[in-house]
Amino acid sequence: MSDGQWKKWQLGLGVLCAAVLLGPALAGAQEDVNQLKAELQAQRHRQADLEDKINQLEARQKLKERAMNEKIEQAAAAKPEEEKKPDVIPDSLKWASKLSWSGDLRYRYEYIDDDGADTDSRSRNRIRARLGLGVKVNDEWDLGFRLATGNGEVSGDPVSTNQTLDEAFSKKPIWLDQAFFGYHPQWFKGAGVTGGKMENPFYKPGKNELIWDSDLTPEGVALTYGTSLTEKTTLNWVAGGFWVNEESSGGDTSLWGIQGYVKHQIDKPTYVLGGASWFDYGNIQGEESLADEWNADDDAFFGNTATAGDLFALDYDLFELFAEFGAEVAKLPVAVFGDYVQNTAADDEDTGWLVGVAINKAKDPGSWQVEWDYRELERDAVVGQFCASDFIGGGAGGKGHRFAFNYMVAKNVAAGVTYYMDEFDRPGRQGEDYDRVQVDLAVKF
Incomplete structure (x- = not known):
């Protein structure tokens, strides 16, 4: 076998050995990458769920505030009329005011x-x-x-x-x-x-x-x-x-x-x-x-x-x-x-x-x-x-x-x-x- 052929065999064996030795490691790294991608995807879903819940809570709060403001406005509008109404004393107790x-x-x-x-x-x-x-x-x-x-x-x-x-x-x-x-x-x-x-x-x-x-x-x-x-x-x-x-x-x-x-x-x-x-x-x-x-x-x-x-x-x-x-x-x-x-x-x-x-x-x-x-x-x-x-x-x-x-x-x-x-x-x-x-x-x- 000539020197040139021997060098090719040596290079091929080296690549084969490297593949045998590094293959499992590369496979594990790929699994880690896939797992990380899965976790990131799950986190995005959770974040989206939280944003939906926050939006729902904000919407409910706005509804409550709107209802409260309406009640306050109604009470304020009714107060002058109530103030005009005198206290009603039962006829049976009117003598006590004298x-x-x-x-x-x-x-x-x-x-x-x-x-x-x-x-x-x-x-x-x-x-x-x-x-x-x-x-x-x-x-x-x-x-x-x-x-x-x-x-x-x-x-x-x-x-x-x-x-x-x-x-x-x-x-x-x-x-x-x-x-x-x-x-x-x-x-x-x-x-x-x-x-x-x-x-x-x-x-x-x-x-x-x-x-x-x-x-x-x-x-x-x-x-x-x-x-x-x-x-x-x-x-x-x-x-x-x-x-x-x-x-x-x-x-x-x-x-x-x-x-x-x-x-x-x-x-x-x-x-x-x-x-x-x-x-x-x-x-x-x-x-x-x-x-x-x-x-x-x-x-x-x-x-x-x-x-x-x-x-x-x-x-x-x-x-x-x-x-x-x-x-x-x-x-x-x-x-x-x-x-x-x-x-x-x-x-x-x-x-x-x-x-x-x-x-x-x-x-x-x-x-x-x-x-x-x-x-x-x-x-x-x-x-x-x-x-x-x-x-x-x-x-x-x-x-x-x-x-x-x-x-x-x-x-x-x-x-x-x-x-x-x-x-x-x-x-x-x-x-x-x-x-x-x-x-x-x-x-x-």
Whole structure:
């Protein structure tokens, strides 16, 4: 065999050996390629399925959004019509819309140091509870009722709704404190008529108690009228006749009063007010003590002059002048007030006066109010049974200071402290000191 042929055989054998050796490897590589192609094809199918599902979900979401938008548009279009429709109250419940309730509960701790008392000092706990109901009869007529606690042996004390906590957990009485009608004629704007047992209709500057205790609810008929004199000036009139005590024989004891006052608003926070009153008690001279109707007391005339037979020695015809000025000082509302009274039917011990100031108003939670007043009240200047029940223990014939601080703990919840620093000016008690401290917590609705 020649060299050329041998080389051809060697090349052929080499190719044959390479084919034998590389064949399986090339076959495996081809299988891997085919498998990879199959996986890529499967992935494309899955991707296509996912895209179809996403498209379906997006289509559903758009349908839901479209339906929601249609509902919103329908609701928005229907809302004005619904707002025009008034709330429908069943006929059986319409009477309830004419009623308005109010009430309060006050818990008080009280300390009294009276130089003339049998004991050096006295401490007691007291409550006051009141529940009121207002009824709107129609556009011109209304009714009012109020029940209240109060002490009294025969009937409730007219100048106190306090009930002392004592007498071995005994039940406490509830009295009729107010029961009245109100008439406000539409044909006579600004006028009003009130009849029955009512809140005191007469104005008291700074709510002072020189002549009238704040708990007094007189019984009779009162006429009121208010009108504007100018854009900033108003005029108010009050007149009334009240039945103090009815006698089966003889003349009844009565009270007749008239009051007029003018208020001028200088600007929004600043005002000035002034007025005068006349109060005439009928058939009181020569009558027994009014306190006999509710209280047996060692001084049943509460400082007023009495005869040897325990009858009123004098008549009581009272002339009153009062004024009030309000302004804003250091961004706080401040009111300064004064009151003067004289019994024109008496020749001596016939005058009383009071001055005071109130700073800020305890109205909203966290707000506070400070008050101070000083008074001198001679023994026959007013009827002692009806003036302040806390000043010198009640009645006329004394002088002294009153300090008060009130703080709004929460909405409709107030705490307060009041201190009376007084001195008696009565026969047999000249110069005796009288101190009284009251700590209150009041809740109202």
